[in-house]
Amino acid sequence: MTHYSVFSLLKNTLGGHKGWPRAWRDPEPKARYDVIVVGGGGHGLATAYYLAKNHGITNVAVLERGYLGGGNVGRNTTIVRSNYELPGNTEFYEHSLKLWEGLSQDLNYNVMFSQRSVINLAHSDGQMDAYARRGNRMRINGIDSELLSRDEVREKAPYLSFENARFPIYGGLSQPRGGTARHDAVAWGFARAADLRGVDLIQNCEVTGFIREGGRVTGVETTRGTIMAGKVGLAVAGSTTELTRKVGLDLPIESHVLQAFVSEGLKPMIDQVITFGAGHFYISQSDKGGLVFGGDLDGYNTYAQRGNLPLIEDVMTEGVAMIPALSRLRLLRHWGGIMDMSMDGSPIIDKTPIDGLYLNTGWCYGGFKATPGSGWCFAHTIARDEPSPYNTRLRLDRFARGHTIDEKGSGPVPKKH
Amino acid sequence: MIRLDCPHCGPRDQTEFNYGGDGRIERPGDDASLTAWNDFVYTRDNPRGPHVELWQHTAGCRQWIKVARDTLTHEIIAVGTMGDDIEAKIADPDRGGVEA
Numbered sequence: 001m002t003h004y005s006v007f008s009l010l011k012n013t014l015g016g017h018k019g020w021p022r023a024w025r026d027p028e029p030k031a032r033y034d035v036i037v038v039g040g041g042g043h044g045l046a047t048a049y050y051l052a053k054n055h056g057i058t059n060v061a062v063l064e065r066g067y068l069g070g071g072n073v074g075r076n077t078t079i080v081r082s083n084y085e086l087p088g089n090t091e092f093y094e095h096s097l098k099l100w101e102g103l104s105q106d107l108n109y110n111v112m113f114s115q116r117s118v119i120n121l122a123h124s125d126g127q128m129d130a131y132a133r134r135g136n137r138m139r140i141n142g143i144d145s146e147l148l149s150r151d152e153v154r155e156k157a158p159y160l161s162f163e164n165a166r167f168p169i170y171g172g173l174s175q176p177r178g179g180t181a182r183h184d185a186v187a188w189g190f191a192r193a194a195d196l197r198g199v200d201l202i203q204n205c206e207v208t209g210f211i212r213e214g215g216r217v218t219g220v221e222t223t224r225g226t227i228m229a230g231k232v233g234l235a236v237a238g239s240t241t242e243l244t245r246k247v248g249l250d251l252p253i254e255s256h257v258l259q260a261f262v263s264e265g266l267k268p269m270i271d272q273v274i275t276f277g278a279g280h281f282y283i284s285q286s287d288k289g290g291l292v293f294g295g296d297l298d299g300y301n302t303y304a305q306r307g308n309l310p311l312i313e314d315v316m317t318e319g320v321a322m323i324p325a326l327s328r329l330r331l332l333r334h335w336g337g338i339m340d341m342s343m344d345g346s347p348i349i350d351k352t353p354i355d356g357l358y359l360n361t362g363w364c365y366g367g368f369k370a371t372p373g374s375g376w377c378f379a380h381t382i383a384r385d386e387p388s389p390y391n392t393r394l395r396l397d398r399f400a401r402g403h404t405i406d407e408k409g410s411g412p413v414p415k416k417h
Numbered sequence: 418m419i420r421l422d423c424p425h426c427g428p429r430d431q432t433e434f435n436y437g438g439d440g441r442i443e444r445p446g447d448d449a450s451l452t453a454w455n456d457f458v459y460t461r462d463n464p465r466g467p468h469v470e471l472w473q474h475t476a477g478c479r480q481w482i483k484v485a486r487d488t489l490t491h492e493i494i495a496v497g498t499m500g501d502d503i504e505a506k507i508a509d510p511d512r513g514g515v516e517a
Contacts, residue, residue: 241461255463301488302488308418399455
């Protein structure tokens with residue numbers, strides 16, 4: 001396998017780029033693995049990578065129903081941040097952000113992580129006060145934040161509608177270390193790095209059932225045959241309950257569709273991630289020039305990976321209220337991804353009550369930025385049979401214990417998180 | 418655009434309605450176990466396929482209604498009032514229905 005460097009690039013440039021080997025193998029599944037990770041998206045691949053790197057467990061398979069990175073890791077708005085308030089989320093997302101900061105070097109793969117800052121706009125005095133409080137809570141937890149005045153926001157983003165009669169901009173809260181990354185590269189980078197350490201990445205392999213021995217999960221039935229395993233971890237955002245149903249495990253999860261949009265390509269215009277404070281709208285510009293943006297869920301249970309028009313209209317309305325220039329743009333494409341919406345809006349990385357079965361779910365809107373942290377914590381939980389310090393609060397039984405992590409304070413209503 | 422055939426008002430766009438979630442959940446009795454209450458508040462069936470759910474016609478008659486909808490295809494299988502037996506309507510071969 002080629003180590004990617006300026007020298008390998010030079011060598012292959014001279015060879016007309018015909019000498020690059022494939023980035024990972026395409027192995028046949030073995031009869032048994034120490035750990036099977038179900039789901040070849042960002043979280044599953046990251047889990048396999050950290051199992052091998054941090055815990056020395058290399059007899060691992062990642063089983064993917066379709067192709068690697070074909071799900072939500074390729075269907076998001078690529079935002080990375082850790083601007084959370086509540087214990088449980090703060091330590092986890094900050095740990096994930098720190099992993100992002102060294103990820104390209106760690107994986108020997110350029111994930112194009114760009115710390116261009118994330119700015120949440122405030123549209124009233126009350127909202128400025130709330131952001132001051134949130135920023136202070138972030139700082140207490142060791143997370144960077146800056147409260148920006150109206151003039152400071154104007155200097156960074158002059159194209160915003162400052163004089164908007166309904167939603168005038170009073171200022172904003174910035175997390176300078178937040179930003180974006182190239183989503184597909186994250187999946188490919190983890191896949192290549194995991195494969196290099198001996199992990200088998202098995203595509204077109206759908207898990208159709210579980211093998212139980214005395215209650216314990218000891219393997220999976222797949223469309224490519226039976227595969228036995230010491231431990232099985234699920235990282236299948238969107239389809240989690242379809243799998244846990246097969247072992248009689250009920251979850252505090254609903255599946256909802258979240259849409260995202262890309263405009264035609266533009267010259268550099270937006271060099272931060274900016275969010276609207278009077279609704280739910282977030283936007284950044286990709287390196288290709290397209291504006292990447294999104295808003296709320298469609299708001300009803302669905303497994304269809306496509307959205308509906310009323311929400312599209314809602315997103316565009318908010319975008320134009322914030323940046324009037326958007327009204328002149330054409331939309332290039334849009335798509336929908338299925339989210340595991342948990343009942344408190346926060347994720348679950350835990351063992352399950354069933355021996356041998358481990359769970360990674362409930363990512364709501366926040367799965368992409370969590371990718372390295374999720375894999376790191378899930379690998380720790382699987383390898384050591386106990387949560388790491390960063391996911392001790394992200395337990396499955398927190399609902400029954402009354403220790404929910406409800407960042408938005410909207411109660412057990414998934415569509416509102 | 419999903420269209421729901423409100424049993425009180427007739428067919429209307431989804432934008433007139435507010436989604437109320439799983440319609441098969443039953444509130445436990447006051448003396449029910451903590452597990453039963455936990456399931457009532459937090460546990461959802463979340464099927465990939467037919468799903469009985471509640472919608473409120475907020476921009477119309479303001480009544481809550483029951484809807485059976487396929488979560489994969491968005492097909493509306495049956496619509497009824499809160500008092501209707503929606504399971505019987507789903508089973509009725511002549512039920513008709515409004516498609517998404």
